[in-house]
Amino acid sequence: MPIRPTSLKRLLAELQFAKPGDVKLPAIDPASKPFSRGDKADDKATVDALALELDTLQNLFYADRRFKLLVVLQGLDTSGKDGTLRGVFGRMSPLGVRTVGWKAPTEPERAHDFLWRIHQQLPGAGEITVFNRSHYEDVLVPVVGRQLTPKQTQQRYAQINDFERLLSETGTVIVKFMLHISNQEQRLRLQDRLDDPTKRWKFQADDLSVRKQWDAYQQAYQRAISATATAWAPWTIVPADSKTHRNLMIASVLKDQLQRLKLRYPPSDPALDRLRVE
């Protein structure tokens, strides 16, 4: 049975951040499963049911056209961004949802400000766009690599907040998820990538060098989330060591978010009421 909004609010109280402040990532256990009913098979069935409900809501969202939806998925390697796309968005018609996977910027992209390429890929009216990584990489990678001074980093946080406010004020609903996994879980998943011949193609040598900077990335995430958790673009931290729990939580939050919009079919011309097609 899907989670009701009232209990959802309670469940989210410690994991959703809608104002700048001190997010303490280490205080959140990646192995916890606040949205789980205890039984994995039940949870999986709930995810499937939610994915179908999201498909129905997407259809209505598209018809309504008053809003745009941007979903941001952030998390370290193997945290489950691809799996979320499949598990949570995999039942929507490809008509209704578009994924953008962000890589390191190209040369022409670097010739512009860091939000230039982002702006071009944002959803239009009635559209749902999911960012697999996002502009948040620009306050993570160069921070860990010390290409930005603390002052420049603060400036970027503010630029992101202003940019997201523009989007929000012009009809974009922004939902940001940080997929939070443990160091040990990442080790297991990277090893699995290496050992499974159908997964090894995903393995990149770079994955290991990023892994070596684990603590620096945790800190950069904590600071970035803390600085960019706003009322118009809140962050939700998703304990993601369990893939089922990750999908369950993300699907629940999205469903709740879409239901709050009170979506409806657009008003129609009453002159059409008696029209007969010849």
Next chain:
Amino acid sequence: MPIRPTSLKRLLAELQFAKPGDVKLPAIDPASKPFSRGDKADDKATVDALALELDTLQNLFYADRRFKLLVVLQGLDTSGKDGTLRGVFGRMSPLGVRTVGWKAPTEPERAHDFLWRIHQQLPGAGEITVFNRSHYEDVLVPVVGRQLTPKQTQQRYAQINDFERLLSETGTVIVKFMLHISNQEQRLRLQDRLDDPTKRWKFQADDLSVRKQWDAYQQAYQRAISATATAWAPWTIVPADSKTHRNLMIASVLKDQLQRLKLRYPPSDPALDRLRVE
């Protein structure tokens, strides 16, 4: 049980066109169901199974990265392009498939040749892109509207063939479907759009004026398909009065097409065989 390639070849003999010639659309019954096993529930179950197989094949297609896949869906209003996206591609991860819905060209688009905007949206290595309408609108709408002379129309056919050959020679697999419905079926579906409050938002006054030019569109389709059925970008005519048959046929043809590519996981560095993640 999915259709085997051998029987598929036989089934397709009269509906797949891979060389320019005289396609006789009126000779193809939109209500026929060559791919059906007779029982609708069975056919639906087969479509679901095929949709899941296509999801698996997509994953391998993405890993392989030797090819790009362009699927073109053409057909008159209500012929089922949106329904195909949901029924055939709706089980693929949104990571793996991208839809482009083509509308009338904008002013900046009209300032370029008609293939300029198309080129920008084509799939990259490992990607699957589905065109909901396509560059074929440019040899249908202006032909029916008499904005092109016969000579200009012939020139566009040749330009399309040359363009698609470039794509094919550079790794794009092109699969083009014409969703073929009857005049009577379109009447029923348009009426249903008007009568169903959850569908009326899809109704556009323009639909009726296009419907009045039914014969002109049938002829324009027949000529365009006939002129652009090539070995490197064949057309498949899909009898589409039955939605289940339409999905069954399209999913079967796509699965067959993907299987012919002998997809495989890319070779991996043997040095990774003994790597242990710390």
